[in-house]
Amino acid sequence: MQQKVSIKDIANHVGTSITAVSFVINGKAKEKYISDKLAAKIRKAIDELGYQPNLLARSLRTGKSNIIGFLVDDISKPFFSGLARAIDEKAAVHGYKIIFSSTGNDRERTTEILNIYQERRVDAYVAALAEGLENEIGGLIGGEAPVVLFDRYLPGLDADYVLTDNFWSTAAATQHLLDNGFENIAFITIDTLQQQMLDRLRGYTEVIDRSGKKQEVLKIKYQDSEHATQLIKAFLQKNSHLDAVIFAANYLTMDGLKLSRTGDEGLLQSKGVISFDDFELLEFIRPSITAVEQPIEAIAENIIQLLLKKLAGGATAKTAKPVVINLQAKLNVRQSSKPQNAQS
């Protein structure tokens, strides 16, 4: 019971060859002309001896580890851990396991992790990387193992992506506020070249421009949370005519909410507020805040489907053009029109 039983043990126990055993294990009994009688005996022995295949040996032989490497900033961020769970479950159905790591946005750590993934012979990579790390992952693209990136688009990288449609989502959010009678809508973002942030900004500006209203954008040079809160405070105090605010990222929403700490919650109290990225917190906050929710399940599903296609496709899939999938986010409305300021 203690020592592991191998195919050889089964073969000896039944009095046959390891080949025969291997064939029935792999469901090739018919195909490989193993008689029903022998197959039955083998299956019985497998049961009795409690045989469990050694996946390491199998991987070595087949060249497929059935492991997917998952790489993000920080696995403990809700979006990432939620996605990790979804991907893990979907991957398990197809016999894959996930190993994960957090880069902490550190270049050295990232190369190190990718190196380990290669040594472990992962079959595929799933990653969300910050700009500046294009080169580290770039070397992998077009290689043996397929790579699918998500969440962040890196303009320099011609890879397969599964993204949230940032442009569309912010446009919809902005339109939502307009439809509900808000007149002076501000957009608070960070000063960056990150593609997804630019897309979000564009979603806002285009809708505002089309409406003939005035753009009110605060671009924060992000240092830390305290500082951001101060800038937001100053911005809102100065522009007292604003009646709605869109925060372009969840941490910005948080920084905004931290105004309550200094007793400045009034600055947001009477306004329409939309947060990009939904989080549990928002269910409890007063006044209620509408949020753009990333479609985690859909993202996971698309990533896995893409990977499976590439893993199955072999050479054909490898030369295929990169795919970029844009998924529409959901607007979780918790606050309706301006006048009533009602809560749904």
Next chain:
Amino acid sequence: MQQKVSIKDIANHVGTSITAVSFVINGKAKEKYISDKLAAKIRKAIDELGYQPNLLARSLRTGKSNIIGFLVDDISKPFFSGLARAIDEKAAVHGYKIIFSSTGNDRERTTEILNIYQERRVDAYVAALAEGLENEIGGLIGGEAPVVLFDRYLPGLDADYVLTDNFWSTAAATQHLLDNGFENIAFITIDTLQQQMLDRLRGYTEVIDRSGKKQEVLKIKYQDSEHATQLIKAFLQKNSHLDAVIFAANYLTMDGLKLSRTGDEGLLQSKGVISFDDFELLEFIRPSITAVEQPIEAIAENIIQLLLKKLAGGATAKTAKPVVINLQAKLNVRQSSKPQNAQS
């Protein structure tokens, strides 16, 4: 560049045996009498050809996969994903990788996952399991691979545990409220036999009893969030003399906070509130809520240390008595004494 280079390739390139190459790779050059000259040539070739060891092959040969299986309810829960990150980082230092799965508290899924872990020949298990799953993991204890459980103590299972000291932590929380002048402190928990919940309750009752005050306990037969909120509401309305409440779990705190949805936030507004388990949300909530924070880093560190000891120890460690480590939680005070109702 495309095809993987093996030890054999290095050996051929240098004109030596694979044994020699293997020795220098494993840093046994001196010990195994490889001349500095040859070692240097080998190292050069390794660099030039970009050799990366095949960890699958190594694992097969050595019998050590250097993989740790991590098993929890739901990896997307903040406590678990936080711990996952911490463990991953600490394990990486020692050359271990983590694979994880979410059981969803499902028995079949749990056995299935454990089976997969065994097939993958994980070197060790880290798990937080709900009661009822004792048997599934029980079979592993005392086997080849060490098992460390955390978060939940399962009375039937004689295993190694790393836990938060629930008794001590609730006692401290209760004492904190007493010290700050609260007189009528309620304890809201669920109706269960879960050891950690019983410990928390005991922490409360013992301190209350010693103080000569009256116990006010609500045990909820948990069905769903809505229902729990209703029960809490009724309880607080009926016992209007209460001036403080301790929620024994984070989801109970949430259910309590949901009173604001029906406009009943007044029921908590004027009271002292402590939540077991801290979460981001609590930084924003008014009135501010003090919370017991689980020491994630310490838990991770203790788990890894325990595992390493057992992995290194071999037979001696296997026969050793199970270790139960109780770590003290931190009380994050966000609210001080009763009179002022001030916010820190």
Next chain:
DNA sequence: TTTATTTGCGTAAACGTTTAAGTTATTCGA
């Protein structure tokens, strides 16, 4: 009856390592 095909199974090589057990040449102590 002979030949070809199908059925049923076993032999052995390979995947990329590690490592016990050689082998040869050199140094050394007496």
Next chain:
DNA sequence: TCGAATAACTTAAACGTTTACGCAAATAAA
């Protein structure tokens, strides 16, 4: 000067699989 120790390597087996190939018996075709 000669066995013994040391230094510098190599040979080959093993880890547990998968799978190409080979071979014999049974069946079908001619």
